[in-house]
Amino acid sequence: MTGDTDSNGEDRERNRPSSRTDSSMSTNTNTTTGPTTDAEQEPNETETARPDDVPDRPPVLEADDVDHSYGPVSVLENVSTTVDAGAVTALIGPNGSGKTTLLRTLAGLLEPTGGSVTYRGDDAARRIGYLPQQPAFRPGFTVLETVRFYSSLVGADEPDTAAVDRLETVGLADAADRPVEALSGGMTRLVGIAQATIGDPPVVVLDEPASGLDPGMSNHVFEIAAELAAEGTAVLLSSHDLSLVDRTADAVALLDDGRIVRQGPPASMRADLEVDSLRAVYEQSVAADAGTVRVQGVTDE
Amino acid sequence: MSSHAETEAETETDGEAASSHLRTPGTTRLLGTIVGRELRTVARTHTFYLLAAAFAAVVLGITWIGGGYTAGYLPTAVDLLTPLELLVPIVAVAFGYRAILADDQRGEIEVLETYPVSPREIVLGVYAGRAAGLALAVAIPLAVAAIAIAVTGDDAVAIYATHAGADSPVLFARFLVLTVLFALVVLAVAIAISSLVSATRSALGLSVVALVALLVGFDLAIVYGLAEGLIGDATLLHSLAISPLSAYRGLVLETTVVVAAGTGPQVASPLASLAGLVAWMVGSLAVAVWGVRR
Numbered sequence: 001m002t003g004d005t006d007s008n009g010e011d012r013e014r015n016r017p018s019s020r021t022d023s024s025m026s027t028n029t030n031t032t033t034g035p036t037t038d039a040e041q042e043p044n045e046t047e048t049a050r051p052d053d054v055p056d057r058p059p060v061l062e063a064d065d066v067d068h069s070y071g072p073v074s075v076l077e078n079v080s081t082t083v084d085a086g087a088v089t090a091l092i093g094p095n096g097s098g099k100t101t102l103l104r105t106l107a108g109l110l111e112p113t114g115g116s117v118t119y120r121g122d123d124a125a126r127r128i129g130y131l132p133q134q135p136a137f138r139p140g141f142t143v144l145e146t147v148r149f150y151s152s153l154v155g156a157d158e159p160d161t162a163a164v165d166r167l168e169t170v171g172l173a174d175a176a177d178r179p180v181e182a183l184s185g186g187m188t189r190l191v192g193i194a195q196a197t198i199g200d201p202p203v204v205v206l207d208e209p210a211s212g213l214d215p216g217m218s219n220h221v222f223e224i225a226a227e228l229a230a231e232g233t234a235v236l237l238s239s240h241d242l243s244l245v246d247r248t249a250d251a252v253a254l255l256d257d258g259r260i261v262r263q264g265p266p267a268s269m270r271a272d273l274e275v276d277s278l279r280a281v282y283e284q285s286v287a288a289d290a291g292t293v294r295v296q297g298v299t300d301e
Numbered sequence: 302m303s304s305h306a307e308t309e310a311e312t313e314t315d316g317e318a319a320s321s322h323l324r325t326p327g328t329t330r331l332l333g334t335i336v337g338r339e340l341r342t343v344a345r346t347h348t349f350y351l352l353a354a355a356f357a358a359v360v361l362g363i364t365w366i367g368g369g370y371t372a373g374y375l376p377t378a379v380d381l382l383t384p385l386e387l388l389v390p391i392v393a394v395a396f397g398y399r400a401i402l403a404d405d406q407r408g409e410i411e412v413l414e415t416y417p418v419s420p421r422e423i424v425l426g427v428y429a430g431r432a433a434g435l436a437l438a439v440a441i442p443l444a445v446a447a448i449a450i451a452v453t454g455d456d457a458v459a460i461y462a463t464h465a466g467a468d469s470p471v472l473f474a475r476f477l478v479l480t481v482l483f484a485l486v487v488l489a490v491a492i493a494i495s496s497l498v499s500a501t502r503s504a505l506g507l508s509v510v511a512l513v514a515l516l517v518g519f520d521l522a523i524v525y526g527l528a529e530g531l532i533g534d535a536t537l538l539h540s541l542a543i544s545p546l547s548a549y550r551g552l553v554l555e556t557t558v559v560v561a562a563g564t565g566p567q568v569a570s571p572l573a574s575l576a577g578l579v580a581w582m583v584g585s586l587a588v589a590v591w592g593v594r595r
Contacts, residue, residue, distance in 0.1 A: 109411055125325045130415045136407035138338070140345040152334040153416040155326040195412065 060085045060121040060203055060234040061106055061128075067114030068101050075101045077258045078115070083236050085121070085202065088229045090245040091238040092278075093255035094286055099238040100133055100207055102255060106236060107205045119203070121234070125154045126199035133207040135192030137180040143167065144176040147194050154199030166194040170224060186213045193224060197233075204228055206237040210244065222248045246278035256286050325417040332426050335418075339400075339430020349396065349434060356392050357442035359384065364446045370453045374473035375561050377450060381443075382553055385480055386546055389439060390487045390515055396435045397491030398508045400427050401593060402498055410593060420593035424586055428492050432485050439484045443477045472557040479556065483549040486578050487515065489585035490545075496592030519544030538570045542577030549578065 059082035068076040075098045083089050083106070091099050104110040106117055107130045119127060137146045147163035156162040167173045170190040175183065180191065189209060196204050206225065210218035222244045225235045229250070239245050245252060246266050253263040262269060262285050269281045326334075343349050360381060364370060367380035401424070404410050413423060447470060490511055498504045523540055526532035532540045541547040551569020559568060 104411075107415065109414055125417055126415060128415050130412060132408040132411060134408065135412075136409070138342065138404065138407065138409065140342060141338075145341075149334065149338055150416065153326070153331060153413075153418055155330070155417075199416070201415070 057085065058120050059083055060119065061236070062118045062120065063102075063106060063112075063115065064118070065115035066102070066105055066112045066117060068098075068105055068110060069113045075258050076105065076112070079255075079258075079260055080115075081253050081260055081263060083203065083234050084251075085234045086229055086232045087250040088225050088235045088237065088248055089251045089253065090249035091236065091253050091255060092240070092242060092245055092282060093238075097255045098258045099255055103205050103207050103236065103238055107203075121202035124199065124202055126201045127203065129196035129198065129201040129204040131189075131192045131196040131204075131206040131209055133211070135188055135195070137188070137191065139181040140179070142177050142179055143172060143183070143191055146180050146191060147198070150195050150198045156199075162198070166198060167191075169197070169227075170194045171220060186217050189213060190217075190221070193221065197228065201233070203234045203236065206235065208238050208240070210239055210241050218244060242278045242282055252278065254282065254285050261285050328422060331418055331422045332429065335423060335426025336430045336433075339427055340433060343396075343431060343434030349438070352392055352395055353438035353441075356388060356438060357445070359388060360442040361446060361449075364449070370449050373468040374447065374450055374470055375468045375557065377446060378473055378476040378553070378557055381446075381476075382550065385483075386550060387516065389480060389484045390512055390546075392438065393435055393484045393487035394491045394494075394508045394512060396431050396438075397428075397488045398495050398504050399501065400431055400492055401495040401589065402501065402504050403495075405496075405499065406501075420590050423593055424492065424496065424589045428489060428586060428589070431492070432488055435484050435488055436481050439481050440477055443473075443480065447473050447477070468561065472561055475556045476553055479549060479552050482578060483545065486545050486549075486582045486585075489582045489589070490515070493585040493588040493592065496589040515544075515546055520547055523547065538567060539573040541569050542573040545578060545581050548574035548581075552578075 061083040063079055063081050066076055066079045067074065079098075079102060091102060093099050101110065105112050107128050108117065108119070109130065121127060141149070144160075144163055144167065147166050148159045151159040151162040151166070164173065164176065167176055170193050172187060172190050172194065175187060180188065183191065189212065193206065193209055196206060204225075209221045209225070213221060218241055222241075225237055226248050229235045249266060251264060252266050252269060253260050254269075255261070262272075262281065264272075266278050266281075270276060270278065273281055273284055275281055275284065363380055363384055364377050367377065370377075401410065404413075404427075410423070450473070451470065491508065494507045494511060495504060498507055523532065523537075523544060526540065527537060538551075541551050548569070552571055552574045554568045555571045555574075
């Protein structure tokens with residue numbers, strides 16, 4: 001698939017504010033001080049050209065030389081990246097590459113052991129919405145009660161209405177009265193997405209939002225992400241569904257072994273490597289053999 | 302973004318209009334929301350009903366077997382004191398030992414970190430909601446026992462003031478209030494435990510340790526201190542306040558039995574005991590806040 005000609009992407013682009021036509025994720029090779037990779041040695045070719053008449057808005061979220069370690073195990077090393085408003089930014093990479101750790105660090109849930117994360121968005125009641133990788137909710141409550149609870153926490157004037165609106169957005173209005181423990185895994189994830197968007201946070205972080213969903217539901221989830229971005233929200237998500245990422249994301253960061261080895265718009269990444277899909281980009285950029293999980297400090301460099 | 306990230310407030314406020322309809326709610330509203338959810342959780346959890354029913358059966362059974370219904374308020378309080386010293390901590394721990402842990406295991410505490418809710422509000426809300434359920438579970442059986450005494454007692458008690466040598470429902474009311482207070486103190490300890498552990502098995506293990514310490518350990522420590530001369534006779538009454546159990550027992554004896562008896566040596570310092578219980582409650586909740594923040 002070639003994302004450049006994807007009609008959905010074009011439609012989304014037309015619907016977005018003009019300030020969003022700039023690159024949604026800039027490559028920060030000059031600020032990455034970690035071990036050098038082939039990808040990093042390349043010139044900054046992935047940066048998209050910015051039209052002269054478009055104001056250069058600062059990124060909503062910026063990670064600068066972020067390290068994170070769990071005790072002696074280093075999971076992130078010198079990660080620098082940015083997340084822009086009104087864009088879907090996707091984080092891809094093999095299992096164990098540090099995607100969830102990076103997402104949680106960017107969401108402010110983990111303190112980096114090195115470097116810094118800076119939020120430059122609006123001073124909203126809730127700045128960052130977050131969908132965990134395995135969302136779960138307190139049993140004994142209906143879907144509506146659960147979403148209403150979270151709506152109340154951000155000061156919604158009418159939590160019931162706000163909750164119903166969220167459920168309609170994710171397509172779960174018909175399940176409003178169902179107990180959360182009676183939901184399928186996919187439906188629970190949709191409730192999680194509804195939860196993550198409550199309060200209209202300027203940044204929404206979704207950790208594998210399409211994991212375990214059927215193809216139709218996965219499409220729906222990515223459509224929701226695109227719609228959020230079209231409304232000006234900075235959406236940062238991780239996924240293993242590379243075709244959906246290719247089709248939806250404005251920018252992609254490829255994480256391998258705790259380092260960002262490649263980042264930029266999908267089209268630029270494909271063009272750089274002269275391949276026709278994000279999967280091919282992934283396969284050429286990731287060091288691990290297929291079917292092997294690289295374990296930092298154990299797997300040979 | 303939460304405290305981990307720096308914040309650079311934008312001088313341009315393009316997005317303010319969009320988000321201005323949502324203002325960070327005040328502490329009272331946040332607490333109300335969290336307390337409401339806890340109350341609903343307690344009301345919808347069958348285990349709590351079973352616990353409350355078992356507790357009620359024991360309280361009413363002891364009252365019945367001990368002849369309390371006919372003997373009066375004070376004999377019933379004396380009959381119940383020792384069993385409640387054991388039962389109340391167990392019920393309180395059961396109400397609270399997973400209160401925060403369960404949310405943490407589901408990842409909800411982490412999600413709540415992305416909302417304008419502080420760890421203090423989370424702990425106080427959870428505690429208040431569970432405390433309301435526990436207070437009802439403890440108070441209702443005792444109140445039923447008191448009503449039964451009033452209805453079936455041999456001698457109708459018409460004295461509602463406290464006098465030396467006179468039985469009175471006021472004495473039993475004090476016993477009830479102090480028992481609820483004791484339960485709430487142990488609940489705070491259980492909430493602290495639930496915020497410190499990351500697995501149910503750890504929570505159970507630590508709860509057992511806490512129960513042993515509360516029921517036996519601190520009393521033994523006081524006895525040891527007395528035997529070794531670390532605690533003098535003059536400070537013994539105040540030292541009892543160190544142990545929540547001794548503080549509760551001392552308060553009950555001082556405010557009910559000794560008052561009714563009208564004579565006898567002082568068995569505890571009510572003020573110190575009350576301060577001890579409050580310190581345990583506040584200290585445990587502070588630990589819980591630290592645990593959630595951690």
